[in-house]
Amino acid sequence: MKEPKQLVVSAIQNGTVIDHVPAKQLFKVIQILGLDHIENQITFGTNLESKKLGRKAIIKISEKFFKDDDINRIALVAPDAKLNIIRDYEVVEKRVVEVPDTITGIAKCMNPKCITNFEHVITKFRVVSKKNVALKCHYCEKITNQENLQII
């Protein structure tokens, strides 16, 4: 007998599903995308089993569709995230996230002597390596890499 396919997080009619988010990054992703400030219906599940990530999170946002530029902002914390675009309960498009060439206002510069850590300055980085993420600060010109990466 066939097992009924049960969804831990219930399906949405129209909107975006963000899957394969590392469980511990769920709230960072919510913050980066500003999901805590929008009126749309949002359901999410976390600490779900995942073969790839160990524990993953999934977010489903009704009636919300992201531009590439917006969604790529989560690449720093959820590089393996996959997006499913849903129309009338069907997946009509699948997308992956890509680390953008510049990062504005998400990461903190690791250099304690950088102006961005002294004064209210929006951080800005050029991505010098996408694989092992390395960010070059637009201001102090120092490199912040994956190990020292902090999300503001």
Next chain:
Amino acid sequence: MKNRSLVSIADFSKKEIIEILDRAEEFEKQPVRKLLEGKVIATLFFEPSTRTRLSFESAINKLGGKIVGFSDSTNSSVTKGETLHDTIKMVSSYSDLIVMRHPVEGSARFASEVASVPVINAGDGANQHPTQTLLDLYSIRKTQGKLENLNIFMVGDLKYGRTVHSLMMAMSNWNATFNFISPEELKMPDEFKLYLDNMGLKYYEHSDFSDIISKADIIYMTRVQKERFSDPIEYEKVKNVYVLKNDMLDNTKPNMRILHPLPRVNEIHTDVDANPKAYYFDQAQNGVYTRQAILCKLLGIN
């Protein structure tokens, strides 16, 4: 049009660098010219730097400009808690150009974005000091007659020394060969060596002075500072290894010149000063001409 600033040596193309050097040469021939008449230049020194400030102020005076500013942030509104953002906004409305020295890295780039007038970075912490690099280039071209295919020796603190990093990046435009002489703890960082690898330029690393300096066209000396060492014993071991003395110069090339961004402590013995190969005091003088050229370039004055 957005104002042009000079924050990092990379802000100027190779062509623009040459333009500045040519211009500086004109100023060396005739330094007093009233090109900045009626202009007000702000010199904001949030940390003291007598040499750099006097050099800029001398350049401005020779061009007939007027100076407003401060030489130490204890005399400014910074002590009342004003942000750099607000200071720069305010000074922008009082002046035609801002020269700024600040201990915080990246402060100059930030200031250039906030200011409505051009900003010249006169040093932002350990980050950049592009006018020093331009005067170094001027000194090299003047003493060697060219910038191409030179053998540049850099000695001392190659890890933290911002002047050596900027000069190395700039000289990489002209097919230089580099020799780095430094203690293990203060070696040229990998990111810069990687940069040279990518440029296809040759470099050699040494742990002490040797006969190799007979190949040098330029020896660029820097201070080895005690506070850079995590282990004071290491400092004691190396502090006298990187000292240049007159008798070491016997076999060096006739065109070889010794540069130093100054101030020096003991890394160049005073017995070198009288040697015609010692160029560090002339180098400081070249700073005035170079800064005259930079001021005019950023203000669009021909």
